[in-house]
Amino acid sequence: GGYPKFKKRHSDDGFRYPQGFKIEEDNGRIFLPQIGYIRYRNSRKIEGIPKNVTVREEADGWYVSIQCEFELKPEISIPDIDTAVGIDMGVKRFLTLSDGNFINNLEEKLKPLENKIALLQRRIKHKVKGSNNIKKAYLKLTLLHKRKADIRNDFLHQVSTLLVKNHDVIVIE
Incomplete structure (x- = not known):
C-alpha cells in the first residue's frame, strides 16, 4: 500500500x-x-x-x-484623468484617502458575531465528543464563521467598487 x-x-x-x-x-x-x-x-x-x-x-x-x-471586444480609448487618489492602509482605520476621507474597520459590525462565536465555543467545550449535539454545535459555529467571512468579502467589494467608480487613478502606499 x-x-x-x-x-x-x-x-x-x-x-x-x-x-x-x-x-x-x-x-x-x-x-x-x-x-x-x-x-x-x-x-x-x-x-x-x-x-x-x-x-x-x-x-x-x-x-x-x-x-x-467568450470573446471580449477591446475598447481602445485614452481615458480622461479627472480624479486621482492615494490610499494609506492603516491599523486603526481600514484606509485613509489622500483627500481626507477615511473608511473605518468592520469591528462594530463583527463584534456581535464574534461574541456569538465565543459563546458557542464555550458551550462546545462542555459537550460530549462524538455526540450529535456537538455535531450540531459545530455546524452552527461553521455557519457563524461563514457569515463573518461573507461580511468581510462584501465589505471589500463595496469599498473597491466605491473607489473605482469615483476615481480615475488610484495609488496605494
Whole structure:
C-alpha cells in the first residue's frame, strides 16, 4: 500500500469536471458524470461556451462554478484623468484617502458575531465528543464563521467598487 499520506481535513471539499458535463439552463439542472442530473439555482445567465465546472462544499451547502469562454471586444480609448487618489492602509482605520476621507474597520459590525462565536465555543467545550449535539454545535459555529467571512468579502467589494467608480487613478502606499 505504500507509506501513509497526510490528508488535510478540508483538502477534498471540491472537485472539477473539465469535460463531460451538460448544462440545462432553462430547466435549472446540470449533468455531472458519475453523479447524474443535479438541480441548481442559476444566479446569472451563462454567457459564452462553458469550459469546466467546479463543485465545492461550504458550510451551508454545495456550490457550482461554471467557467465560460467568450470573446471580449477591446475598447481602445485614452481615458480622461479627472480624479486621482492615494490610499494609506492603516491599523486603526481600514484606509485613509489622500483627500481626507477615511473608511473605518468592520469591528462594530463583527463584534456581535464574534461574541456569538465565543459563546458557542464555550458551550462546545462542555459537550460530549462524538455526540450529535456537538455535531450540531459545530455546524452552527461553521455557519457563524461563514457569515463573518461573507461580511468581510462584501465589505471589500463595496469599498473597491466605491473607489473605482469615483476615481480615475488610484495609488496605494
